[in-house]
Amino acid sequence: MIDFTSLPVTENPNSGLGTVDFDHIVFGQNPTDHMLQAIYSNSEWTDAEIVPFSTISLSPLALCLHYGQTVFEGFKAYRQPDGGISVFRMDKHYQRINRSLSRMGMPELPEPLFMQGIRQLVDLEKDWIPSGNDTSLYIRPFVFASEPRLGVKGAKEYRFMVVCMPMGKYYEGNVSVKVETGFVRAVEGGTGDAKCGGNYAAAILPTQLANQQGYDQLIWTDGIHHEYMEESGTMNLMFVIDERLVTPPLSGSILEGITRDSILTIARDLGIPVEERKISYRELVAAFEEGKKIEAFGVGTAAVISPIERIGINGRDYFPSVQDNSLFITLKKQLQDIRTGLAPDRYGWNEII
Template sequence: MSAAINNIEIQKAKTSKISSIDFDNLSFGKVFSDHMLLCVYKDGMWQLPKVVPYQPITLDPSSKIFHYGQSVFEGLKAYKDTDENIWLFRPEDNFRRLNISSKRLSIPELPEDYFMAGLKTLLQVDRDWIPKSEGSSLYIRPFVFASGNGFHASPADEYMFIIATAPSGSYFSGKLKVLIEQTYSRSANGGVGFAKAGGNYAGQFYPTQLAVEKGYQQVIWTDDTTHEYIEEAGAMNIFVRINDTLITAPISDRILDGITRRSILEIAKTENIPVEVRKISVKEVVEASKNGTLKEMFGAGTAAVISPIAAFGHEDKDYDLPTLENSYGALLKKRITDIQTNKSEDPFGWRVKV
């Protein structure tokens, strides 16, 4: 799906908040830039997007987002190099996945140019909001939700597409202690686990809070039927290293097709790291920990890129992972972030200049 846009209307904010922001002490997703992209679906079509000042949204209490949860989102980042160039990392993949998620929730798919040209225009308007310090970036949140009204249980007739941005520091600090979930499920066969639907994350919060109360930071999700196979780590894809082989679960209608996950798999091949995409049983991971062959576990996602796991809990017992000087996780994170920030060559064609 595509539609060409020659120019996008820009409504500039009267005053900027940027002088009040401490860019040396940014938390993740707490401070928001001056502008946002707004696009409305009505009368059976997406209207032209425009850049407007970041502002609250007014919705009727009967808006269907509140009642039936038609909402999907994406996450990506913009970076500045030392020459003040702005870069994106695989944004076309985010666009495609947003439409895959939308289709599953009966939300009208967006034209590609509305997303890509709209995003680039927004970044040019708010280019001063992109931080340059190590580990920082401009986090970008595209999302679509049902704004049409009515209590009838059916898809809405109006929607809003918004891109909001937030200058942010590192998402996670330190290593994670995680709990392998044996009761609750993140998603099910035939469900919406592969989509970035807001409700998927809402459903994770309660089991995660139970894990936090036990001293863990995150949950490792297992399959919905037997809880015998690990699938994801919190809101991230998961990788396990046994001996020298890196293993990750295959994507399915339960598991998100992570862009960072795909990037890791491609980079691992160029680094001659043995990779297996297959089901990984909880039993296999526990046994590998016991016999010393479990070398690494880490989560992979846009916000953190790679989050090392220091220990996991299973059936009231904790298992520590070794500390490695030359870990796959550290190597792969550096390869990805160097491409993202234009510090290295990009043999894959992932980096997009704005």
């Protein structure tokens, strides 16, 4: 068994930290100075190390480029009031990436490689963690098939890498969405509950078409009836109807969101009635037409909670309530206070570095 408790480090002599405007962070464009990498070959993970961030070299025959064996995760580290660092629910993300890897026929990651390696990387990059409101260090682990050989099969060689970047708000302001009843994101028995690259690639064209109609994102419906709402863009979907928090169940076509689980846990502890059940867009239309007060929002690691202010359904727009006393504001504050150390971590979610 290879020891991953302390990875070798090659420090970057040319830090890019001074080039980043932390008051205007653009997501996805400012990688930190270092990255973690490891190689899978001969049925084991080896050569784990932390090195300066740089481009990588791949054969044009690398299997990931042809058959889509690629899986990723995304989670965050937060600056605490005392200057310390916490990583939010890293254990749950470790469990989820291994479920995704298993579904895609890829080798699972040893826990010490993932957990200890990321702790070491985040500690090395601690100066990159911003301290402003709604800011964090985004952590992106990913695994891809690197074996240089054509053929539809599971690869024998893989790479595991982790990169980080400072992050502000993912969405500026509220979002408008369109209920999609033509294109399908995923079906039960497919890869909808795996965080693999193909799920996101399939969403690009339908999202572009929705953008052309004036919507920011889509609400995906199920692949059988095209009626039951499942996810919103890259987020899990939640509604407040009749003062009850309603969210689609984890049916196999929906990603098991860690933010989703956190919000549901907090809501139940606040005494808010929670329903995990199928919800048809027709039910939502009926609720709007009856004049019910409805909140709608997406939840996810990058966006945290994004309120939905407009929903397009079959050519007509409906407008959920977005107010200062909305439930989603209470839930977001509760979650953010735990993440940033402003409230007690009564669930043991924060991994202190």
